[in-house]
Amino acid sequence: MEHTLDALVLGAADYKDDDKLLTLFTAERGVLRARIRGVKKPKAKLGFAAQPFTFAEFVLVEKGEYYTVKSAYLYDGFYNLRSDVVKFYAGSVVLAVAKETVPENEEFRPLFIAAVQALKELCYTDADPLETLIGYLLLAAGESGYSIDLSGCGSCGGEIKEAPHFDFGTGCFTCSECGGGSRASESTYHVLRKCSGLTYDEGKTQGGKKRALRLMKVFLGEKTETEFPALGELLQLCGDE
Ligand SMILES: [Zn+2]
Structure with a gap:
């Protein structure tokens, strides 16, 4: 056939x-x-x-x-990815995450479209490669049943104004009053909101891209029991933002 x-x-x-x-x-x-x-x-x-x-x-x-x-x-063939080491590693993470999260012989269209789109963006646009990757990782997590909830405090439902906490088990952020989980930075929270198309505070995103990627690495790593070495390499390459 x-x-x-x-x-x-x-x-x-x-x-x-x-x-x-x-x-x-x-x-x-x-x-x-x-x-x-x-x-x-x-x-x-x-x-x-x-x-x-x-x-x-x-x-x-x-x-x-x-x-x-x-x-x-x-x-x-996305050959241009090979001329920029950060974009190359970001593209490699796109492939590695698909390899670990997509089931065999099962329709998985939204992530397929997102993967091709992310590679196009990395290859042909000036979009920030780390932000492109974070957006893709958030979608990949959600499509695999491990959504990260960025809609507000996962406990009281209120808006998260400062000192967010993140629960790696449930994928929820909580406000400083509710607490629980691990401390996360405001910049991580705002970068994640930015990369998923939600409103965010630009003044609070400073230094958040690497932190957001580190959070996604740990979160996806725990959920899929995989290390994602390309993501580790990318974080090393990026130095200070
Ligand atoms: Zn709360």
């Missing part, structure tokens, strides 16, 4: 002979693995399709539990 699917290449591992085993992220079937033949040969026609970040239309042949790539038509 043949399937034509738009897919993002999340990874490519060596396989038998000159073949590779691709991890593909598709809108219709979530993450799936597909063998691609002969791509380790120097002049392989489908060599481009075995590169992480490749966004292409794939024709896959399904046989039993296995998929093999028959052909691929390139939409975008």
